[in-house]
Amino acid sequence: MDTNEYLDVFIDESFENLQLMNNGLLELEASPHDVTRINEIFRAAHTLKGMAATMGFEDLSKLTHQLENVLDLLRNEDLPVTSNVLDVMFESVEALEAMVEDIVNGGNGKRDNQTILEQLNKLESGESHTVEPTTSRTTPTSKEPGSFDLDDFERTVIEQAQSQGQKIYDITVSIDKECLLKAARVYMVFNIFENNGSVIKSNPTVEELEQEEFEDSFNVLFITDEDLDSLKKQIENVSEVEKVNIEEIQINQSEEEGNEEVAATVDTPKEEENKKSSNKPVASKSIRVNIERLDALMNLFEEMIIDRGHLEQLTQTIDDKDFKETVERMTRTSSELQNVILKMRMVAIDQVFNRFPRMVRSLSKELGKKIELEVIGAETELDRTVIDEIGDPLVHLIRNAIDHGIETPEERLQNQKSETGKLQLRAYHSGNHVFVEIQDDGGGIDKDKVLQKALQNKVVSEEDSSKLTDQQIYELIMSSGFSTADQISDISGRGVGLDVVKNTIESLGGSIEIDSELHVGTTFSIKLPLTLSIITALLIKMKDETYAIPLSSIEETAVISKNDIFKAHGQEVIDFRGQIIPLVNINEVFDVKQDSVEQTHYSVVVVRKGNRLTGLIVDSFIGQKEIVLKNLGTRLKDVFAISGATILGDGEVALIIDTNALVK
Structure with a gap:
């Protein structure tokens, strides 16, 4: 079986189980006699072991198996929870994390765990035997085999199989209730079915199984002439499969009823079956999405924001009512879409x-x-x-x-x-x-x-x-x-x-x-x-150049008289609400050539960094705008007081001012 397609699922589930083990050990240290906590750690270790074995990561599986043995002694109170025991178990979890990290980085999870394995073996010493962890698990009761409504084609397939001496079985597969991604387990089981016979129908349907719209078990109507013991063993070897129940079934043919079904020979009351089928579980409301896909979505949306700005500018020159209303609706819709996309990226x-x-x-x-x-x-x-x-x-x-x-x-x-x-x-x-x-x-x-x-x-x-x-x-x-x-x-x-x-x-x-x-x-x-990609900024004008100042760093904007500016220690300052703050002229910082006309009033943007304020002198204010933050690339990464750039609606590039570098 090709396991590469399951690698992302394995990595995600491994980190989740390692975190469960880590948290459980910390809580166990606070409550050493909490058997429930030990069982939770055991389940996480058992799941990780099964997944590692399925994926072929032997070192990971071996260490987790040894850790399971110690956990089994703890939950049976054959080994006390001491500081030394917890230290060894924490070291084991660290080693497991290192192996999973190696797999994430393209490695094979190989690691020399001899020292840790010896420490775990010492914890086991004195015991006459090691209890196999899986034998002590409580196997949940699987639901009884249900009935399958067949169409004419499915009935024909079954009749042909029977005429060739093949058997028809109702197979119930029960999955661990703690399983995080049941659909992946179902996929593995169905691969085994396809290699050993033919699945005629499943209950729930294949679509429902893929969407995890089932509880902890499912049935399949299966045709095969293979050895049932071998088939059962293969399915049970799939990680987190708790139980496999196989029943041979017979077809009840009744043309008068007009209701063709395959019923199991197991005695299950009809009323109970109807009751079970009506209790359809709620579908899972979350999915895993690769962050690269979200990044691609965000990049496309950023381009749309730039185009939206262009359309908003066009409404000022094109006097068309329908056009303006369409742009307004698009602006509202894109704003809502922006909130949705940003929330999708929130972790x-x-x-x-x-x-x-x-x-x-x-x-x-x-x-x-x-x-x-x-x-x-x-x-x-x-x-x-x-x-x-x-x-x-x-x-x-x-x-x-x-x-x-x-x-x-x-x-x-x-x-x-x-x-x-x-x-x-x-x-x-x-x-x-x-x-x-x-x-x-x-x-x-x-x-x-x-x-x-x-x-x-x-x-x-x-x-x-x-x-x-x-x-x-x-x-x-x-x-x-x-x-x-x-x-x-x-x-x-x-x-x-x-x-x-x-x-x-x-x-x-x-x-x-x-x-x-x-x-x-x-x-x-x-x-x-909250986010770094789309920010609200104040656009300012410096002669013919446009700059953007992030709104999050702005304390206030003001227009001040030249007479309100005075000097202290060679620095121009103003009295801002009882506090003396320095002034920085943006023209001088970015070497923007100005007209020789003497000004009597100045536009000032007061910015904050921590508890320090500074006034930035600008030519004029344009207005508030949502902008897309773009970096300047590696060649321009050290430009003083510039943190990035943005593209405005008319295609002009505006530099984004890093106010932290200007606060004195």
């Missing part, structure tokens, strides 16, 4: 959060600390492109909080705290943004020490340091190479890598803020856009 952030519980457990043991991780809002959704980029910054911030934020149990007790530190990972929506917060109840940030180090490293001057707010002082730890640690560890360092975290988040159009209180704790708050 729950728990895909990122899921990796952290085990990481926290491992690091806390390594550092001799007691840490309780609380995850809130894991169901919060973000665009897939943002999800792919946010993982590494969060890993560093959490490692940073564990290493330098939360104290040792002895230090916490001296400070009259609980010896168990608390680390909270929180995500939530607010407007068109998602906020992710990492909060610890550790020692906090010593702002005096940070400021002293900043002065020593000449990150800030003596004069500027006296004007910094507490939050601005905390942000100094995200300067390049900045660290207040007395000793550099290989786990993290405040400042060693935090500049990379900051740059990554800002490259996503987001921002990061720090709030801390000495001896109480620290909170890192990350603000991210």
Whole structure:
């Protein structure tokens, strides 16, 4: 059997089962006597083993089988749940993840697992025998064989088969209730049927089976002259097939009734059959879609947005009522379509959060600390492109909080705290943004020490340091190479890598803020856009050139008098609602030649980066517009203060200003 077509299904299901095992082990550590949790881990391991064996990944199957044996001892209480046992099992899951990752990258899943296998064997030592995991599973009761309504053609086929001495069977196949993709299992079973005989009819229909519109079992009317024991064994070897029941059937021919059917010889009450057939399960309402297809859909839609902008411009020059109404309807429809497509790309952030519980457990043991991780809002959704980029910054911030934020149990007790530190990972929506917060109840940030180090490293001057707010002082730890640690560890360092975290988040159009209180704790708050591909921007004019400023970074627009501008330390500034903010002239930044006419009023766009504001002087405002963000390619990736470009409705290219680079 060619297994390549099932590879994507295998990879998706493998990661899901590994995550179930990982979460189950973490919960088992908190409740060592929870047999239900052990059974859940066992089921996930059993499913993974079956899939690996079917796909031919022997090393993966072998390690999972050995892990199953240990789990079987745990659920039968022949082996206690200890820290050592859990450590070995976590190592086993890590090895399994490494093998699946190898398969994802085009490998064959081969890995030297000798050390882990020896550790698992040691856990089994002392037992007189190893219980085969599959024997202890509870086999669900399969539904009784139903009846098949046959048409004339199907009846003719059956009569010809009987005349040739072939047998007709009603075969019931029961699939594990925990199976995630039943349609794939059905496909494998039908391949076996086709190699051994002919399927005349199925109940439910083939279409319903493909759409998973059935519960945990299905029937087929099957003609064969092959050995039934061999056939049954082949089907039972398919991963997650729980039971196979084969019954020879006879045809009840009754022309008077006009209702031709094949009825099983098993005694099943007619009323019960009718009742079962009426309880049709609800069809699955979700499907797996390759992200590349969604990317292609988004690219096509982006082109449509550009054309929509062109049509909207044409309505200003073409005075035709029908044309204008058609464009208006198209605009409304495309806006709704845009929302649908963006929602299709949204992924729950728990895909990122899921990796952290085990990481926290491992690091806390390594550092001799007691840490309780609380995850809130894991169901919060973000665009897939943002999800792919946010993982590494969060890993560093959490490692940073564990290493330098939360104290040792002895230090916490001296400070009259609980010896168990608390680390909270929180995500939530607010407007068109998602906020992710990492909060610890550790020692906090010593702002005096940070400021002293900043002065020593000449990150800030003596004069500027006296004007910094507490939050601005905390942000100094995200300067390049900045660290207040007395000793550099290989786990993290405040400042060693935090500049990379900051740059990554800002490259996503987001921002990061720090709030801390000495001896109480620290909170890192990350603000991210919901999506990166289609944004709302303010179009501005600089002589003959058009630029776009993302609306998410704009605080306010204003027209100010020349008399309102004054200088402080050689920098032009204005008083904006009681706060002195610097001004940046976009003409000077992008070297746009201006007319020599002296201006008395200026158009200003006030932009924000964190808690800092800057006014951008522009020639004029055009208006708000939804634009498609396009990158500039590898050759122009380092252009100062430009984050990308967009194509306007008239075909003109407008550069998108990176306001983060201009905020002073």
